[in-house]
Amino acid sequence: MQSITLLGATGSIGESTLDVIARHPYKYSVFALTGNKQLSKLALQCQQHGAQFAVVNDAAAASELRALLHGTDCKTEVLHGLEALCQVASAVQVDTVMAAIVGAAGLVPTMAAVKTGKKILLANKESLVMAGGLFMRAVKASGSLLLPIDSEHNAIFQCLPANYEQADTSGVSKLLLSASGGPFRGWSAQQMAEVTPDQACAHPNWSMGRKISVDSASLMNKGLELIEACWLFDVSPKQIDVVVHPQSVIHSLVQYTDGSVLAQLGNPDMRTPIAHGLAWPERIESGVADLNLFDVARLDFEQPDLESFPCLQLAFDAAAAAGDAPAILNAANEVAVQAFLDKRIGFSQIAQVVDNTLSGLDFSEPDSLDGVQDSDQKARYHSANYITEIEY
Ligand code: NAD
Ligand code: MG
Numbered sequence: 273m274q275s276i277t278l279l280g281a282t283g284s285i286g287e288s289t290l291d292v293i294a295r296h297p298y299k300y301s302v303f304a305l306t307g308n309k310q311l312s313k314l315a316l317q318c319q320q321h322g323a324q325f326a327v328v329n330d331a332a333a334a335s336e337l338r339a340l341l342h343g344t345d346c347k348t349e350v351l352h353g354l355e356a357l358c359q360v361a362s363a364v365q366v367d368t369v370m371a372a373i374v375g376a377a378g379l380v381p382t383m384a385a386v387k388t389g390k391k392i393l394l395a396n397k398e399s400l401v402m403a404g405g406l407f408m409r410a411v412k413a414s415g416s417l418l419l420p421i422d423s424e425h426n427a428i429f430q431c432l433p434a435n436y437e438q439a440d441t442s443g444v445s446k447l448l449l450s451a452s453g454g455p456f457r458g459w460s461a462q463q464m465a466e467v468t469p470d471q472a473c474a475h476p477n478w479s480m481g482r483k484i485s486v487d488s489a490s491l492m493n494k495g496l497e498l499i500e501a502c503w504l505f506d507v508s509p510k511q512i513d514v515v516v517h518p519q520s521v522i523h524s525l526v527q528y529t530d531g532s533v534l535a536q537l538g539n540p541d542m543r544t545p546i547a548h549g550l551a552w553p554e555r556i557e558s559g560v561a562d563l564n565l566f567d568v569a570r571l572d573f574e575q576p577d578l579e580s581f582p583c584l585q586l587a588f589d590a591a592a593a594a595g596d597a598p599a600i601l602n603a604a605n606e607v608a609v610q611a612f613l614d615k616r617i618g619f620s621q622i623a624q625v626v627d628n629t630l631s632g633l634d635f636s637e638p639d640s641l642d643g644v645q646d647s648d649q650k651a652r653y654h655s656a657n658y659i660t661e662i663e664y
Contacts, residue, residue: 274391274550275303277360279381280372282307282314284481285395285421288542289370290321292550292558300550304360305348306373306381308333315340318348324365325349327356358384368550370421371396374483375606376648379403383641389414393549395421397500398606402599403644404503418504419549424449424497425504426545427523427536432505434553439507446511447501448525448533451576452477452540453516454489461580467619469612477520477540486609487583490622491576495587496605499598502591509591514584516574521563539563582623586630595635596647603651604629607659616663624662629655 276293280286286307293300304325307314311328315337318326326348328334334352341348351359361369362384369385370393371378378396383403385392387410394400400407411418420426428447436442455474456464473485480488487493494514501512515525520540527533538544539560547558578585583605590601608625611617617625629651638644 273298274300274367275365276300276368276370277304277306277363277366277385278302278370278372279306279357279361279378279385280370280374280396281305281317282310283372283374284479285370285372285542285546289372289393289546289550290317292543292547292556293321295559296550296556299556303363303366306357306360311337311340315346319344319346322346323348325351325356325360327351327353327360329353354380357381361385362388362390367391368393370546370549371399372421374398374481376402376603379644380641383407383410386410386416386418387414389416391417391419393419393421393546397422397496398602400500400503401496401602402648403638403641404499404598406639406641406644408503419552420500420504421542421545421549422497422500423540423542423545424524425501426548428501428505428526430536430548431524431526431534437506439505439511443529444507444511444526445529446513446527447505447507448513448515448527449494449497449501450517450520450522450524451491451494451514452488452520453518453574453576454491454493456489456580457516457518457574459580461582461620464580465618465620469615472612472619476518478542482613483606483609486612486622487605490583490619491581492583492587492605492609492622492626494576495584495590496602498587499591509588514576516576518572518574519568519570521568521571537563583626586623586626590630593635595637596644597630597635599638599644599647600630600633600635600651601626603648604655607652607655611659611663617659618664621662625655625658628658632658 302321306327368391371382372395472489525535543558590597608622
């Protein structure tokens, strides 16, 4: 029986994870569930999955959750705060941690799980973008098993040899990172200037949380994923090509020096990579429908349009600059996406905020989590100030 802590249980990845877990009650048990705002959903999840602990952000939310559970036969103990998040991510009873908090908030609890040698199912790409070097060193030091849940990285992982350590020694020449192109594929920057948050969040193939949906629409998501892939697979940005593939059936590919290209295909449903991560190296049923290639009928591929989607170029540049440039990119993007969702800035201004923040700050090479948090904070401060200058 694998005992699991699910960080970010109430989100899109969290719900999909609980759906897969519930299909295999003799293989997986829930130790802890965490959530931020959707307390009724979290209360229901605690009852349905018999969580021993639930963690929310503050004391008020904890009282509210306790009140929701009062009078039910649910025995879940409710905790709150960052320290409690780290405790349930690192508790001795826990085998596996699904890291599915969105954004920079996921970094510290995910690192707590890494440092205690848990099996990590990594959906929170932002923690690798912010602190990839520290994160990967901690994985090595603790002997954590790190399995990628992001569909592209999970696909690449599946296409690499089982004993993969480095591209050169495995005959890998390139990683080909799939991108759907998002809802605005083929649009000019001018056409995108007026789009609303709801339009940006209406992804053609995937159903996801709002932040990653906006990132997918701006192609910042692909930029973050490029940085994520560099750390996960120990490659340089030059060894990765982004391939726009609008059907989202090929989730990514690995090109080998002998001319072979291996791909992983499937319906666009996150339960496949989640089930893969949970059961690896075995396979379990995930609830995802079989892929029908006759329904798919055709697979198209395009070059990404860096002019209309400047966020992808900014991420390439931050990856090349290294140091804390990716952490600054990530923080500025989070602030800008929130401002866009709050209708304070337009969609095209997300790139403008990130660009202004990257060019307004000096880069450094943080050697601790505190150092990374400092870079994150100064980028948030800079972006927030800039937004007050440019908002409607
Ligand atoms: P979501 O917005 O649906 O859910 C986010 C979860 O994080 C929720 O449970 C929320 O309560 C929690 N959370 C938010 N802010 C928090 C905070 N400050 N402190 C503690 N908890 C907080 O997001 P999602 O779409 O499930 O994405 C989660 C992560 O997985 C992101 O890093 C995203 O990039 C990654 N990811 C998602 C998908 C997808 O299909 N949804 C695919 C690949 C990767
Ligand atoms: Mg992805």
